[in-house]
Amino acid sequence: MNIDMIRAAADRAKGHVRRTPLLNSPFLDEIAGRRVWVKPECLQHTGSFKFRGAWSALSALPSAQRAKGVIAYSSGNHAQGVALAAKMHGAPAVIVMPEDSPRLKIANTRAYGAEVVLYDRANESREEIGAALAEERGLTLIKPYDEPQVIAGQGTTGLEIAQQAAEAGIEEAQVIVCCGGGGLTSGIALALEGEAPGFRVRPAEPEGFDDAARSLVSGQIERNASALGSICDAIVTPAPGELTFPIMQRLVGPGLVVRDDEALQAMGHAFNRLKLVAEPGGAVALAAALFRGGEIDGDDVIVTISGGNVDADMFARALQTLG
Amino acid sequence: MNIDMIRAAADRAKGHVRRTPLLNSPFLDEIAGRRVWVKPECLQHTGSFKFRGAWSALSALPSAQRAKGVIAYSSGNHAQGVALAAKMHGAPAVIVMPEDSPRLKIANTRAYGAEVVLYDRANESREEIGAALAEERGLTLIKPYDEPQVIAGQGTTGLEIAQQAAEAGIEEAQVIVCCGGGGLTSGIALALEGEAPGFRVRPAEPEGFDDAARSLVSGQIERNASALGSICDAIVTPAPGELTFPIMQRLVGPGLVVRDDEALQAMGHAFNRLKLVAEPGGAVALAAALFRGGEIDGDDVIVTISGGNVDADMFARALQTLG
Incomplete structure (x- = not known):
C-alpha cells in the first residue's frame, strides 16, 4: 500500500470520478477562529466518497x-x-x-x-x-475499507486536497477526516505524506463510537461497544481495519470526537454557508473544526464532508439548530 | 458587449471566482427523460452567481x-x-x-x-x-444586470459550461437559465454563441413573473404586474434590461415557466440527488428540465442553479415535497 497505487487509481478515475472543489466561507472561518477549507465529497457520484x-x-x-x-x-x-x-x-x-x-x-x-x-x-x-x-x-x-485498491481510491481525495491547497497557498494544515473503518483516513494520509508533508491528518468520530481515537492512543485496534445507536451511522464501524490501522498509526492523529448535536449544528452551517447537504456522519469533521478548535493547531484546517445521504426528517433536525 | 469582454472577465476572475462543477444524477435523468446536467452556482462565493x-x-x-x-x-x-x-x-x-x-x-x-x-x-x-x-x-x-461588465462576469458561467460540456461529450443541448433581469441569461448566451454554437439558451421564470418569456414573444420589453409575491424572489425583476433584452432577443428563447410548487419540488430533488441547497428562484431551471420536458428538445439539457440563499423555513417546505 503506497502512494503509487493512489496515483494509479487517480489515473484510472479520470473522467469518471468527480474532482470535488475545495470550498470556504468567511462565516465558518469566524466560528472556527481560523481558515476552514471544506472538501465536499457529498458532491461525489452516489453522494459520498465511497x-x-x-x-x-x-x-x-x-x-x-x-x-x-x-x-x-x-x-x-x-x-x-x-x-x-x-x-x-x-x-x-x-x-x-x-x-x-x-x-x-x-x-x-x-x-x-x-x-x-x-x-x-x-x-x-x-x-x-x-x-x-x-x-x-x-x-x-469488494470490501468497504480493508482492501488496498479501495484505500487507493479513497486516497485520490488526498491528491486533490494537496493540489487544491497548494493553489490556495496553504503550506501547513491539519486535515480532519470523517473516520469509520479508516479507508478514507488512511488513503488521504498516504497521499498527503507524499504530496503535502506539512499536512497532518486527524480522524474525527462521533462520541461513543471513537474506536479510531482510542486505538491510536492504546496502539492497538480497539472496538466500539456497539455499532448501533449513533445518528452518524454512515461512519460507524466496529473497529479500524487490519490494513488501515497500521497506516493510521504511522501517520494520523490524535483523534477528535464530537457530539451528535454538534454534528447536526455543523450540518446546519454547511446548509447555510456552503449550500451543501451533509449527512450526520459526513459532518463530524466540520463539527470538530468549528467546535473543537482548542484541540487543533495552525491557521488553516481542511475538513472532509464525507457524504450527504441523509433523509428529509434528519435534515429538518439539522435545520432546527439554526433557530 | 461581446465574447471578448467575457473572456477578459474570466481572466480577471482566475483564482478569485470559483469554477463550479457540472453535476448529474441518473435519478434526475429518469425524471426528465433525458440527461440533465446541473451548473450549481449556489456553490459560488456568497451563494449565487451574482x-x-x-x-x-x-x-x-x-x-x-x-x-x-x-x-x-x-x-x-x-x-x-x-x-x-x-x-x-x-x-x-x-x-x-x-x-x-x-x-x-x-x-x-x-x-x-x-x-x-x-x-x-x-x-x-x-x-x-x-x-x-x-x-x-x-x-x-454597480447595477445588478444592465451593466456590460456585470453581464461579462455572469457570462463566465457560460465559458465554463461550454468547456465542461465538451469534456462530457455534449455537442448539442438546450441550456436553461434562471432568469431575472437577464444578466446571467444574456451573458451565458453570448459565451455559448462563441464557444458552443450547438447550444440554445432558454430562460426559466416563475409563473406570474414571466416578463422575459412574454418579452421574447412580443418582441419588446414587457413588465411584470408586480415585483412582489413570488417565493422565487431572488430572480424576480420588473422587466428585462435595456442591455440584456436585445442580446436575449437575438440568441435566446422561447421562455419556460414553472409554478412555485414545481420550484419547491426541484429544490427537494436537488437536496436528495445532488446534495445541493437551491433557493426557489435558483431552482426554476431545474424545475423546467424535470417538469416541462415536452417543451424541451434533445438528449441533453443543462440547467443553472443560480443561487442557494434560502432560509431554513422555506427549505423545510421543499423537503416536505419529498414525502
Whole structure:
C-alpha cells in the first residue's frame, strides 16, 4: 500500500470520478477562529466518497474477472458506490443488505443497477449468503475499507486536497477526516505524506463510537461497544481495519470526537454557508473544526464532508439548530 | 458587449471566482427523460452567481476609482456579491437596502464588510439616497444586470459550461437559465454563441413573473404586474434590461415557466440527488428540465442553479415535497 497505487487509481478515475472543489466561507472561518477549507465529497457520484474506492477496485480488476461481477455487504454508501461503479463498468453487482434496511436505500441501490439480496439479520449470516453467491457465480468481494485498491481510491481525495491547497497557498494544515473503518483516513494520509508533508491528518468520530481515537492512543485496534445507536451511522464501524490501522498509526492523529448535536449544528452551517447537504456522519469533521478548535493547531484546517445521504426528517433536525 | 469582454472577465476572475462543477444524477435523468446536467452556482462565493458579475465590475474599474468605493441597491444576492467582491479588492462598499429587509440579509451583507444604509421604502427614494452618497464620496454605482461588465462576469458561467460540456461529450443541448433581469441569461448566451454554437439558451421564470418569456414573444420589453409575491424572489425583476433584452432577443428563447410548487419540488430533488441547497428562484431551471420536458428538445439539457440563499423555513417546505 503506497502512494503509487493512489496515483494509479487517480489515473484510472479520470473522467469518471468527480474532482470535488475545495470550498470556504468567511462565516465558518469566524466560528472556527481560523481558515476552514471544506472538501465536499457529498458532491461525489452516489453522494459520498465511497464511489472513489468502488471505482478504483472495479477498474483494477482484470476484465474477465470484472465481467463475472462483484459483491458487497452494505446497507449504505459503500453499496451505492459499488452498484454505480459496477454499472458504469458494465459489470453485474450483487449487494447483500439486511431485510430491515430503509426501503429508500434498497430502492436507490437497485436504481443504480445492482441486484439486492436481502437477509434476516437475526437468523442468517451475510458472509455465508455472500460466499455461496460468490462461489456459484464467480463474483469478487469488494470490501468497504480493508482492501488496498479501495484505500487507493479513497486516497485520490488526498491528491486533490494537496493540489487544491497548494493553489490556495496553504503550506501547513491539519486535515480532519470523517473516520469509520479508516479507508478514507488512511488513503488521504498516504497521499498527503507524499504530496503535502506539512499536512497532518486527524480522524474525527462521533462520541461513543471513537474506536479510531482510542486505538491510536492504546496502539492497538480497539472496538466500539456497539455499532448501533449513533445518528452518524454512515461512519460507524466496529473497529479500524487490519490494513488501515497500521497506516493510521504511522501517520494520523490524535483523534477528535464530537457530539451528535454538534454534528447536526455543523450540518446546519454547511446548509447555510456552503449550500451543501451533509449527512450526520459526513459532518463530524466540520463539527470538530468549528467546535473543537482548542484541540487543533495552525491557521488553516481542511475538513472532509464525507457524504450527504441523509433523509428529509434528519435534515429538518439539522435545520432546527439554526433557530 | 461581446465574447471578448467575457473572456477578459474570466481572466480577471482566475483564482478569485470559483469554477463550479457540472453535476448529474441518473435519478434526475429518469425524471426528465433525458440527461440533465446541473451548473450549481449556489456553490459560488456568497451563494449565487451574482459574485461573478460583481467581481467582474469591481476588477474592471480603474484602481483609483475603485479605491473610492462602490454602491449598490439590493436586498439580496447582488448586495452580497458586491459586498464580498469589494472586500476582496480592499474597496469600500455601500449597500442601500429597505429598512424592512430580513435582518439576516442585513447582517450577512455587513458581515461581508459592506456599510449598509437603510431607507424607508414608503417615504424615501433609494435612487436619491444613493445619488447623494455617490456624489459625496465619489462612489461608483454597480447595477445588478444592465451593466456590460456585470453581464461579462455572469457570462463566465457560460465559458465554463461550454468547456465542461465538451469534456462530457455534449455537442448539442438546450441550456436553461434562471432568469431575472437577464444578466446571467444574456451573458451565458453570448459565451455559448462563441464557444458552443450547438447550444440554445432558454430562460426559466416563475409563473406570474414571466416578463422575459412574454418579452421574447412580443418582441419588446414587457413588465411584470408586480415585483412582489413570488417565493422565487431572488430572480424576480420588473422587466428585462435595456442591455440584456436585445442580446436575449437575438440568441435566446422561447421562455419556460414553472409554478412555485414545481420550484419547491426541484429544490427537494436537488437536496436528495445532488446534495445541493437551491433557493426557489435558483431552482426554476431545474424545475423546467424535470417538469416541462415536452417543451424541451434533445438528449441533453443543462440547467443553472443560480443561487442557494434560502432560509431554513422555506427549505423545510421543499423537503416536505419529498414525502
